[in-house]
């Protein structure tokens with residue numbers, strides 16, 4: 431149904447680098463998904479794709495290489511950053527979605543570390559992409575998406591009406607299985623802290639790319655926990671993303 435051209439996987443690995451400061455430049459929910467990420471990485475190739483992420487229902491596919499240029503400086507993006515709660519239904523481009531996920535917490539160095547810092551480099555913030563067709567799990571290491579669940583569940587990502595109109599939503603989940611070195615209080619504190627960096631990365635990318643978003647703590651955590659089949663993980667924040675209406 432959707433054609434994609436596969437590049438050599440090596441080119442995906444070499445994408446890496448560049449921080450949000452230069453706003454441009456690749457690397458996973460539950461324990462099972464995290465494990466799947468590791469297994470899937472070898473099978474995923476980098477693309478020059480013609481598919482449309484929002485319409486796709488492929489089991490897994492690589493995202494586009496992150497853009498490495500922005501017409502806006504970090505300081506300008508900070509000057510423009512703001513919360514927007516009104517979204518057109520207009521779809522985002524594959525490049526915008528790829529850049530958004532990479533900026534949120536993609537791999538930006540050869541050692542596998544991320545655009546967003548995490549306490550003890552736990553990398554516990556999992557990213558779920560809700561599209562009109564499906565929920566995907568962002569596999570950081572391979573900068574790719576893995577189909578999690580078919581169907582339009584965008585309005586379940588948050589409690590406010592704009593989740594029904596924004597073309598995509600992102601759910602940020604703290605995976606406590608990746609925080610074994612912390613006690614219970616530490617897991618709660620550091621996951622809540624770490625998600626703030628990811629959220630700010632999303633805000634700054636959106637500001638630089640002319641997109642709209644709002645961090646939402648007003649979410650139905652039990653419902654998202656059930657929807658995503660989380661066992662030892664906590665939904666923290668959700669972000670609808672789209673074009674301001």
Ligand SMILES: Cc1cc2nc3c(=O)[nH]c(=O)nc-3n(C[C@H](O)[C@H](O)[C@H](O)COP(=O)(O)O)c2cc1C
Pocket residue numbers: 511512513514515590644645646647648649
């Ligand atoms: C952790 C956090 C949770 C938030 N939760 C919500 C929310 O559930 N719903 C909402 O409409 N806005 C939410 N916001 C957005 C704030 O209301 C907004 O950031 C604040 O009014 C300041 O506006 P600004 O982002 O434009 O500077 C949240 C912001 C943060 C940082």
